[in-house]
Amino acid sequence: MMKKLLLSAVFAAFMVVNTFAQDAGMNGSPTQEGNFLVEVNTGFGGAEGAWAHGANTGIGYTSQGDTSMLMIGGEGGYFIQDDLAVKVGLGISNDGDDTTVSYKIGGKYYVDSKYPVQADITGSTYEIGNESPLWFGLQAGYAYFVHHNVAIEPGVRFNTSLNDDFSDESVFELRVGFSMFF
DSSP: OHHHHHHHHHHHHHHHHHHHHHHTTOOSOTTSTTOEEEEEEEEESHHHHHHHHOOOOSBEEEEETTEEEEEEEEEEEEEEETTEEEEEEEEEEEOSSOEEEEEEEEEEEEETTTEEEEEEEEEESOOBTTBOOEEEEEEEEOOEEEETTEEEEEEEEEEEESOTTTOOOEEEEEEEEEEEEO
């Protein structure tokens, strides 16, 4: 039930943004200077990856033992020059007991306007002891444009912890992103 509700919400949000983007009448390349980027990502790193990371601005659902976690988030960016966007992200996770707010800031560059490469810092309000998670992430993929302003972006992501007291592990993920440009 929760998965169907989540997919319905994502689909509805995607359609609203798509309608707005088409009405904006974008000319030229979707990754040209002055355009905006809105994206939603899914991550497939296994339940251990989602629990170990503790900070997520994507959409996902995972279960470990008797506890499940729902993650909802998105990212947006602005192209400061052709193919280079500065990005921010925001996400909310809930495991039934605690709600965590996650944030992301970084940059994304589209090599040849179709191979996205991203570097960012991700953190969250979740705490273990006196420390909240803080991660450095690298991501690369391919932008398959299904429409002039809509792309599906499969890729890989590697996160490494910046604070040893929270976690000294790294997390590898396979991702599928859905991006809209306007």
